Amino acid sequence: MLAVLPQLVVSGIATGMLYALIALSLTVGYRATTVVNFGHGEMVMAGAYALFVFAGFGLSFAPALILALGLLFLWGALTQRVFMRPIISGPHLSLAMMALAIGYAMRGGARLRWGSEVVTLTRPYSQDVFMLGPMVVTMDDLAISGFVLVLMGSLSILFYLTPVGRLVQAVFQSQRGAALVGLNVHAFHAMMWGVGAALGAAGGALLGLFLPLSPDMGVWTLVRGFAAMTLGGFGSFHGAVIGGLLLGVMEKLLGFYINTVFIDITAYLITILVLLIRPAGLFGRQTVVRI
Amino acid sequence: MRLTKIFLTVAAAVATASPAFADNMQGITDKTIKIGNMGPFSGEAAVFNPLNYGPEAYLRYINAQGGVHGRKFETVFADDACNEAKGIAAARKLIYEDKVFMLMGVPCSGVAMAIKPMLEKEGIPWVGPAANPKLTRPTVPAMFHVTYTGIESGQAMAGFAMSNPALKKIAIVEHSNDWAHGYCNPASEYIKSHGGEVLERIAMERGSTDGTTQALKIKSIGAQAVMGCLYQQELIILLRDMQKFGVTAPVIGALGADFDQTVQQVNNPAAVRDKFFQPYQFKAKIGTPALKEFEDMFTKYLTKDELPKAGPPTNFYYFGIPVAIVTVEAFKRAGASPSREKWIAAMESIKDFDTGVLADKINLSKDNHVGVQRMFAVGLDKDGKQTIYSSWGKAQN
Numbered sequence A: 001m002l003a004v005l006p007q008l009v010v011s012g013i014a015t016g017m018l019y020a021l022i023a024l025s026l027t028v029g030y031r032a033t034t035v036v037n038f039g040h041g042e043m044v045m046a047g048a049y050a051l052f053v054f055a056g057f058g059l060s061f062a063p064a065l066i067l068a069l070g071l072l073f074l075w076g077a078l079t080q081r082v083f084m085r086p087i088i089s090g091p092h093l094s095l096a097m098m099a100l101a102i103g104y105a106m107r108g109g110a111r112l113r114w115g116s117e118v119v120t121l122t123r124p125y126s127q128d129v130f131m132l133g134p135m136v137v138t139m140d141d142l143a144i145s146g147f148v149l150v151l152m153g154s155l156s157i158l159f160y161l162t163p164v165g166r167l168v169q170a171v172f173q174s175q176r177g178a179a180l181v182g183l184n185v186h187a188f189h190a191m192m193w194g195v196g197a198a199l200g201a202a203g204g205a206l207l208g209l210f211l212p213l214s215p216d217m218g219v220w221t222l223v224r225g226f227a228a229m230t231l232g233g234f235g236s237f238h239g240a241v242i243g244g245l246l247l248g249v250m251e252k253l254l255g256f257y258i259n260t261v262f263i264d265i266t267a268y269l270i271t272i273l274v275l276l277i278r279p280a281g282l283f284g285r286q287t288v289v290r291i
Numbered sequence B: 001m002r003l004t005k006i007f008l009t010v011a012a013a014v015a016t017a018s019p020a021f022a023d024n025m026q027g028i029t030d031k032t033i034k035i036g037n038m039g040p041f042s043g044e045a046a047v048f049n050p051l052n053y054g055p056e057a058y059l060r061y062i063n064a065q066g067g068v069h070g071r072k073f074e075t076v077f078a079d080d081a082c083n084e085a086k087g088i089a090a091a092r093k094l095i096y097e098d099k100v101f102m103l104m105g106v107p108c109s110g111v112a113m114a115i116k117p118m119l120e121k122e123g124i125p126w127v128g129p130a131a132n133p134k135l136t137r138p139t140v141p142a143m144f145h146v147t148y149t150g151i152e153s154g155q156a157m158a159g160f161a162m163s164n165p166a167l168k169k170i171a172i173v174e175h176s177n178d179w180a181h182g183y184c185n186p187a188s189e190y191i192k193s194h195g196g197e198v199l200e201r202i203a204m205e206r207g208s209t210d211g212t213t214q215a216l217k218i219k220s221i222g223a224q225a226v227m228g229c230l231y232q233q234e235l236i237i238l239l240r241d242m243q244k245f246g247v248t249a250p251v252i253g254a255l256g257a258d259f260d261q262t263v264q265q266v267n268n269p270a271a272v273r274d275k276f277f278q279p280y281q282f283k284a285k286i287g288t289p290a291l292k293e294f295e296d297m298f299t300k301y302l303t304k305d306e307l308p309k310a311g312p313p314t315n316f317y318y319f320g321i322p323v324a325i326v327t328v329e330a331f332k333r334a335g336a337s338p339s340r341e342k343w344i345a346a347m348e349s350i351k352d353f354d355t356g357v358l359a360d361k362i363n364l365s366k367d368n369h370v371g372v373q374r375m376f377a378v379g380l381d382k383d384g385k386q387t388i389y390s391s392w393g394k395a396q397n
Helices: A002-033 A040-056 A061-087 A092-114 A139-161 A163-173 A175-180 A185-210 A217-232 A237-257 A261-277 B002-017 B050-064 B084-097 B109-122 B150-162 B178-193 B212-221 B232-244 B259-266 B289-301 B315-334 B340-348
Strands: A129-132 A135-138 B032-039 B072-079 B102-105 B169-174 B197-203 B225-229 B251-253 B276-280 B376-380 B386-391
Touching: A002 A040, A002 A061, A002 A135, A002 A139, A002 A163, A002 A185, A002 A217, A002 A237, A002 B212, A040 A061, A040 A092, A040 A185, A040 A217, A061 A092, A061 A185, A129 A139, A135 A139, A139 A163, A139 A185, A139 A237, A163 A175, A163 A185, A175 A185, A185 A217, A217 A237, A217 A261, A237 A261, A237 B212, A261 B197, B032 B050, B032 B084, B050 B072, B050 B102, B050 B289, B050 B315, B072 B084, B084 B102, B084 B109, B102 B315, B109 B178, B150 B178, B150 B225, B150 B251, B150 B276, B169 B178, B169 B212, B178 B197, B178 B225, B197 B212, B212 B232, B225 B232, B232 B251, B232 B259, B259 B276, B276 B386, B289 B315, B315 B340
Parallel strands: B032 B072, B032 B102, B169 B197, B169 B225, B225 B251, B251 B276
Antiparallel strands: A129 A135, B276 B376, B376 B386
């Protein structure tokens, strides 16, 4: 039984990369506004469908992906500007309900158009399988991991080594203080929701490479992303990444060595345990979360 | 005086002992028969709505021929979204507001089970493709299966695998829901009662995006074949991941997936050729002359929105149509003045009736409301040619 352990870990890391990306996209929005976007799963779904639509116009994968991410950036920013900003000072429950409602509306729209048909994306590469010693690695694993690593590297540079990153930190630490020194906090919120939506859309696009698209595909991504974010620590970029990877590996190990039923409930178990034992997660700090 | 009293007492007793049929002619006029066609027209299970459009095409075809005994069928569609609560509300509207004669369709077993008490109470007839055997076992007066339930399909899955003497150790991969158990429990019982062994029942939940753990489990326990009681998306993932990890055990899938779509979406011939099979409900291959009249019927009588966005009508259209064919046959037999009782009696009189679509002939009786038993299997042979099998390796002519 131990012979499959390396394979489970490698496969878990590959899956965890996707969770990490979605957790990271949730974290970007949260870090900017301290609001968890409970409609974020639908941004993931919309990204996959946007890619499908642009590819349908005859565009090759890369330009279609760029357009899809651009569209979701605009949609994310617009969502924040039109729907969230007017109630941003209201009760936390209103913000959560608004985010949920937007998500449901997007899902309903997708069901209306694609609910009765199964559509798939075409991979821009062949479905090759490689042997890494006794372990199997697919081109999907490599492509997704590579894409996510490049994206994470770019974001790390952006957030930790550039003035934009310092702005993010400043707004996260004190919105009032950032406003006092002349930052346009509202515009910044909208921009960061746009970035979060675009990153979520990238997750959806990657997911669509190996799964048929479905209007409900965002539901599980929100649960996994939220669990990874909780495990890593709210607001922590590297925590979101490590949380995603740990979640991916734990799902595989618990599923194989205990019972496959655990694959589906690991995210929930992690959320419960972390919130009970270490609410700040592995790398987060104790803070008030607006949900 | 005394005789009159006895007569009145007996009449009252007979009246109260009769089923609570509100109106046994409800939905029937001189010119029309109103049918409720309920199914998942929205929601994540909307891919199953061809099971509703298939029978609708046949009713429109019959209407174009002049109807039955001068009456034309009038369909009232209702969306249950494959959700029990919505299904109960939709059925209530069809029965009490639209006052339909009967319900047709309802592909989702959970919804069909949820509305069963209402149908029983009101004596409303139902004929549909929902696979839960509990809908018609034990027999309910007005409910009929003229397509295969989970029992026939599960036994066919296991029977096909075990027609290969080399396949005795079998793993089951299934969703943790009533639908999947409806297929895999009969399959498991069949395997055990025919000298086989169920090595492990492995869960794969709805919405799964990865089948690595399941594939590695199948490999590590040395399963020679797999019963896959999974919906389409999860079946595709399992087939892909089994191929990825070099698991060569053949997979026999349940009827929650469309064979052609599954093969197409796995998008890897090596993962499905001579490896993926499904019970097959039809007498011939879809697209062949034997079923051409039905393809023509779908394309002629269904609208653009009711047909697939691309390609010819799929498996589910054909699987839906026997529901309407048998229903119409019963109306023909029920005569010029049909009532629920006459229609039920007509259904129970159907013997050796060839729908022209299904692999088996319909046989119903007062004690048996499940009309079909025999199934074939479908798969791609080593050359990738879709083949209908009567048993392992033996093509059906």
